[in-house]
Amino acid sequence: MPFTVFGYGSLIFKPPPHVASEVHGFLKGYVRRFAQKSHDHRGTPEKPGRVVTLIHKEEWDMFSGSDAFPDEDIVWGIAYTIDPAHETEVRAYLDYREKDGYTLEKVDVWGVDSNGEEKVVQHGVRCYVGRNDNPSFIGSEPLDDLAYKIWESVGPSGPNKEYFYNLVEAVRKLSPESHDSHLYALETRIRALDRGVGVGGGEVA
Template identity: 45%
Template sequence: MSDHQSANFWLFGYGSLIWKPPPHFDQRIPGYIKGYVRRFWQASEDHRGTPESPGRVVTLIQKSFWETLDDTQRQTEGDRVWGVAYHIIPSRVKEVQEYLDIREINGYSIQYTPFHPADPALPDLDCLVYIGMPDNPQFLGALDPQDVANTINASLGPSGENREYLLHLEKALEDLSPNSHDEHISDLARRVRALPPPDRRSQHVAEPELRKVSSTEEQEEIEKEV
């Protein structure tokens, strides 16, 4: 990566990165990208589920491809996906990329996309984003919303309960902007809240691997979805 690229390294978070920032950022800007749909159609075998019982986490799907799928939910937000852009301190870009490459190892790949800040006075940015592409083995295709809610409610992985991930994401999106509502997320949250919480007394999942990204950074949970 050139010095210019390191100085202008922006990362877009549309999942857990909204409320759990990456290390070594010095700017955080709410906003959105266009041309994608956010869906809980990615399996999670390493953080919010297990290989024997995968959970569900979000990925982005190109709107043109999503329109070919049999999704029972309308996309009320058009082709906008709200999230947060983080500017990474230039001297720390390599460390953060290595951290994210491990965090996103289970089915996600690097893409670049224009980012539009919520504040119209700010310029658009070019952001790196991790996306579970349709050809990755964890992409499940169009799923029934109630089946997704049932799986999220029941699933548990090394990073915690799958329902916690969903409810954190719903709250984080509500706090971004008056325009950042995502009906897919809100609908799943309503369905999960209507279900009885599972009995975890007999369940045990190993703690997630921890790693340091620098000598001064606290150990970060390597969480699945950005």
């Protein structure tokens, strides 16, 4: 079987090399949340930023007291099938890129057929997930605090908010009609911070 990896975060707007084909689709039973610290890309060990991870919906309910969002939110992303001739190289590249607390899991990717029916379009696709027992998992944070952390953090790969805005744009292009309440609620707050408006409508210090 060829190596196929599902991108739901930075892999959407910065795909892996040597992609032979790609399929746009969504996951069931998961939520996408900024619940993972970034010590190496969008933050530093002293001041980690925040990046997304996938979490089983039932599992997230244990952490979601401060940011409960509708159950109809959908995790859209892209399943990339890698050229078999470069599989070893790409696996090593991805393992390094996702080294800060991420683990490979298998997921089924869903799509919608010409009759409007949902169906699995890719079985057993690999996906890098930051499980809740990894050292970089931070769980649920108050939304205003999380937005400010993303807005202010900077790492070797650039500003944390650059990662965020790239992801928002990529998700909208993938499926303009999709629901991602967590992502869009954060966008409202981070854009307000860009305009110099802080929590509660006051000016950012």
